[in-house]
Amino acid sequence: MAADTPPDALLDAVEVTGWGRTAPTVARVARPRSYAEVAAAVLACGARGGIARGLGRAYGDAAQNAGGSVLDMTGLDRIHTVDATTGTVVCDAGVSLHRLMEVLLPLGWFVPVSPGTRYVTVGGAIGADIHGKNHHVSGSFSRHVRSLDLLTADGEVRTVAPGTDLFDATTGGMGLTGVILSATLQMHPVETALMSVDTERATDLDDLMARLTATDHRYRYSVAWIDLLARGGALGRSVLTRGEHAPYAVLPARTRRAPLAFRTGRLPSAPSLVPEGLLGRTTVGLFNELWYRKAPRLRTGQLQRISTFFHPLDGVPHWNRVYGRGGFVQYQFVVGHGQEETLRRVVRRIARRGCPSFLAVLKRFGEGDPGWLSFPMPGWTLALDIPTGMSGLDSFLDELDEDVAGAGGRVYLAKDSRLRPELLHAMYPKLPAFLALRAEVDPRGVFRSDLSRRLAL
């Protein structure tokens, strides 16, 4: 009877959420193992469509699709070719950046852009056009994509090159133009698997902005952790960590034997249920205080592992559970240069409000890339986690949105789970072009997600 079984019965209906664990919905999840299986899954999508999903590190509802299909791409995990002399890699979209590091670091190549976790897929990195600590130098992920293969709604596979409309709609397009099957990436050459890191403290927000403006260009990587609970004169006090891949010459003898060995550390999982209220203002305030105090006023040339420098949270699997049942929101926005007053105002409001937020990060972006819905623009970006349980948080964030949109800024769709749809047009001026292209390549709206329904994307 197997032949009579409808294809749907082969798929599991499961509850899906993003990393923030808010707004769960149920979808049939397929895990294709070949391009042909992806094509079959796309053609089999019912009326509620389908969406590609990588490692589910988007915080909100970008990679979920209520009542429809979700294509878990992590089964497509082959690295096809590596050119060790030029650093060009051809790989499937389901390959994680972690895997690329494992395979390519020993050959002297590093991923061109790394977010705060290495557990993202190449497909997710392109779909959200992610940025890293090197944005001011290297731009976002799409800048390093030489070409990609895209399965569109008609079941065709198109090879898409930079400089085309389909490329610009797909990079940052949140999976809504089709399923990325594979990509050709340009990696970054390194001599060692260690980072040489300078740390310094900034006493307040203006001090921080001044330091970043004056000296960011000297570093390939730069980010500031900012204490959003500090108020008054200490408003915006931060710890800057900036660095570069350590050259072979600075390694101690012990490390020189295996300069390119990729080492990571792993701590025990975070507990799944933290009593509510434990992560209140006081606890987080204490944590932030300690973090700030413990940071050196100034230290240069410290050698750190890649995992310590780029992915401190990856050491704690499932850390997203510490926020408890209600989950959490990550709020990330950018405002352009010249909008420093908006940034100050937002930071002041968050501090006054007492959002219990660890690990808020501030970064100075460089030039943006052409992706129509790509997030970065030259200016200042701030990202913070806040548990949804905080009272009045929903309207508070709405107010911040108004401020950000009014200043010509935007919020990051890969992190969003709550934006008021009306503001999307103001934040993403190329939205009409995106919608027009989508209507053309996907007239029946096969590619759909909870994000696209919520924001009418």
Add this chain to the structure above:
Amino acid sequence: MKDAFGAPQSLLVLGGTSEIGLATARRLIARRTRTVLLAGRPSPALESAADSLRTLGAEVRTVPFDALDTAAHGEILGKLFTDGDIDMVLLAFGVLGDQAHDEADPPAAVQVAQTNYTGAVSALLICAQALQAQGHGSLVVLSSVAGERARRANFIYGSSKAGLDAFAQGLGDALYGTGVHVMVVRPGFVRTRMTAGLDEPPLTTTPHAVATAIELGLRRRSETVWVPGAMRAVMTALRHVPRPLFRRLPL
């Protein structure tokens, strides 16, 4: 779609003139709700309820719906879901009846039971199925503390709510893991036209307070909500009062 805080963008109110239902709609329109369907028995009151929500900026449609006409539910309600997702359904219809009169008029008592229980069973099952196909949605059911323990003074209404409450809890369990969230709301005495003219007991509350509790429940994805919150403790205590004493309590 609902956002991270459980705020729906589209809402269907079954019992479109209900004061509690409308207070909830107003509250949610202030958040993310843009489309409201008010289902109820056609009347000028239903139309003016729609107008009042339109002034708040929502797109509102009225839909003729009679809880007692269960034969028509499938078609009427089923159609509503074909126009687009409904993120939340609020079951707000219900009648209090007149206990003293209805005890002597069985057909009137049956009407209370059929509206509050049978009509709700029918509407809830139909909506649950549609929400399940969507893969998401909240089904919010206005039960009552009166269903917690039937009282001498209103056991016809109380028993109908007890049935509804038990049904909704079971439905919530049946729908666990389907993306559909069922929330049972148990208000105490709420000052609305349903209770107009009755003596107000302690812990009397307002439609606005019920709406606020519903919004919070959506955010927390609660399964049960008491309004006011203190009702939970009160009812727990009352449940354990021995029958001979309970009978004589002035409730």
